Amino acid sequence: MKKRSIIILLCSICFFCITACSKKQYDDIGKDSIKEKGFSEVVAKLQPAKKYEIPSSKRNNYSIEGVFDNNSKSVHAKETIVYTNRYKSQLKDMVLHLYADAYGNEDTMPKGFGGDIFDKNYLGDICVKCVKADSKTVEFTQNDEVLHFELPQTLMPDKEISLYIEFELKIPKSNGRFGFIENDYSFTNWYPIVSMYDELSGQWDKNSFHNIGESNFADYSDYKVNMEIPNDMVMVATGVCKENVKGNGRKIVIAEEKNVKDFAMYISSGYKVISDGIDGITINSYYFGDKSGAAKRLLNEVKQAMHFYNNVIGSYPYKELDIVESRLKGGAMEYPGIIQMYSYENESSSAEIEEKYLNSTDQIVIHELVHQWWFGVVGNNEYEEPILDESFTCYWTSLYFEKFYGRSNKFTMTSILSNYVFFKSLLPMNRNVSSFSEPQEYDIVIYLMAPMSLEDLRRQCGDEKFIEIFRLYYEKFKFTNATVTDFEKCVKDVCGEEKAKDFNNAINGVEYDVNKFHE
Numbered sequence: 001m002k003k004r005s006i007i008i009l010l011c012s013i014c015f016f017c018i019t020a021c022s023k024k025q026y027d028d029i030g031k032d033s034i035k036e037k038g039f040s041e042v043v044a045k046l047q048p049a050k051k052y053e054i055p056s057s058k059r060n061n062y063s064i065e066g067v068f069d070n071n072s073k074s075v076h077a078k079e080t081i082v083y084t085n086r087y088k089s090q091l092k093d094m095v096l097h098l099y100a101d102a103y104g105n106e107d108t109m110p111k112g113f114g115g116d117i118f119d120k121n122y123l124g125d126i127c128v129k130c131v132k133a134d135s136k137t138v139e140f141t142q143n144d145e146v147l148h149f150e151l152p153q154t155l156m157p158d159k160e161i162s163l164y165i166e167f168e169l170k171i172p173k174s175n176g177r178f179g180f181i182e183n184d185y186s187f188t189n190w191y192p193i194v195s196m197y198d199e200l201s202g203q204w205d206k207n208s209f210h211n212i213g214e215s216n217f218a219d220y221s222d223y224k225v226n227m228e229i230p231n232d233m234v235m236v237a238t239g240v241c242k243e244n245v246k247g248n249g250r251k252i253v254i255a256e257e258k259n260v261k262d263f264a265m266y267i268s269s270g271y272k273v274i275s276d277g278i279d280g281i282t283i284n285s286y287y288f289g290d291k292s293g294a295a296k297r298l299l300n301e302v303k304q305a306m307h308f309y310n311n312v313i314g315s316y317p318y319k320e321l322d323i324v325e326s327r328l329k330g331g332a333m334e335y336p337g338i339i340q341m342y343s344y345e346n347e348s349s350s351a352e353i354e355e356k357y358l359n360s361t362d363q364i365v366i367h368e369l370v371h372q373w374w375f376g377v378v379g380n381n382e383y384e385e386p387i388l389d390e391s392f393t394c395y396w397t398s399l400y401f402e403k404f405y406g407r408s409n410k411f412t413m414t415s416i417l418s419n420y421v422f423f424k425s426l427l428p429m430n431r432n433v434s435s436f437s438e439p440q441e442y443d444i445v446i447y448l449m450a451p452m453s454l455e456d457l458r459r460q461c462g463d464e465k466f467i468e469i470f471r472l473y474y475e476k477f478k479f480t481n482a483t484v485t486d487f488e489k490c491v492k493d494v495c496g497e498e499k500a501k502d503f504n505n506a507i508n509g510v511e512y513d514v515n516k517f518h519e
Helices: 038-045 099-104 292-312 361-368 390-406 414-418 438-447 452-461 463-477 482-493 497-508
Strands: 014-015 016-019 060-069 072-085 091-097 125-133 142-143 144-154 161-170 179-181 184-187 223-232 234-237 240-247 250-260 265-268 273-277 281-287 321-328 331-335 338-342 378-380 480-482
Touching: 038 292, 038 390, 038 463, 099 125, 125 144, 142 179, 144 161, 161 281, 179 321, 184 321, 223 234, 223 265, 223 463, 234 250, 234 281, 250 452, 273 292, 292 321, 292 361, 292 390, 321 331, 331 361, 338 361, 361 390, 378 463, 390 414, 390 452, 414 438, 414 452, 438 452, 452 463, 452 497, 463 480, 482 497
Parallel strands: 060 223, 281 321, 321 338, 378 480
Antiparallel strands: 014 016, 060 072, 072 161, 091 144, 125 161, 142 144, 179 184, 184 265, 223 250, 234 265, 240 250, 273 281, 331 338
């Protein structure tokens, strides 16, 4: 996720544990180790990173057949999940998240993306009609964004079960992540998805979707979604889409992808598309109206960045990536194989990506692209350890702009921070979402302060070792949910135990001084 308000920083922010105010000079540390053109020179000498393909190992499988009704603003769906117990524990019950329930109440909608359009007469809802386990109908409860039911018999380790769920989805009128405005629909976190089981506590994760940051948490699975929609509408979705004509003005769009954490889709009667490719990956840029110039510019920027990250971190393993203009208000979002952007109505028609044309939209689209590595391929529990996806993504976004536009470019972390002084945090930067009392506090800590722990690590280890750490992290934990401890082990393996301890102290200690990075 990237909010536009983070790019246009407030002149003064004060929330309990941290404050940003006007610039003050501090002594630099390690500045000589990273020169203006140093990173570009290091990247130029690198051997290309490894190429990865989706492994053939067996995963959980989601199959959803749905009928989208543009008139009633609803979807009727039948979902089959073939689930394998990969835990050592015996499972006696199941929990699935129903994140769409958050849109049934204005108070529970994710903050920052509710926007200024929210019609209480068009609240969202997900209503489960039927649940079967291995063809046996089971009783269930649906409360607080959670679907829960007992299994007919205990599911032993390495054994599988087939779950069948019928549900009705009511789409809210909203320019949030999930909702519709006129004939433009965004479907994110919209279907029942199996929760994660904690073997230490013996409990399923029942964490609802918090209105600060992200909190969806799931395992990697294979998806096939068949959605019936009107002939005159276009569906964009995770994976590769194919269309079959059904008749009576309707068609079925079939979307498939393997080894992803989630599935999102967008349906509109107004989509146009331009496409290009790099490194064997098709990049599609969907847009509304006459904004082909903006769509082309963002496609070109993403294409350039895709090649950069493929070579420096490790290859993007899927066949397609979609950049999707939407009615989202206040920012952009990442989903597997998808960059969800906001409206391009205020964007320039220029398709150039020269530095003089760069604006916050260019920075945001690269941020969401980087999430395809830190969230998409290497997953994590976004609620418990948000620094692993948001903070890592912020810093690697900065590295792209440093590589192509120089370390003094306005979108590098050090340039952004150069205009602000931060009082030392009284709480660790590595903490869960619920510990932040306000969205602004979360934004400052996770998007600005915590990324500088990576700048610290980079200065201590040097560019070559820094890149080696992330290549190792990507290789070892692709298609899994990693933890901060996992990352620290990679730091230790590459740079030694002392550097790993320093990083741990930076993110878990208090009074970390971000001001030492002013240049």
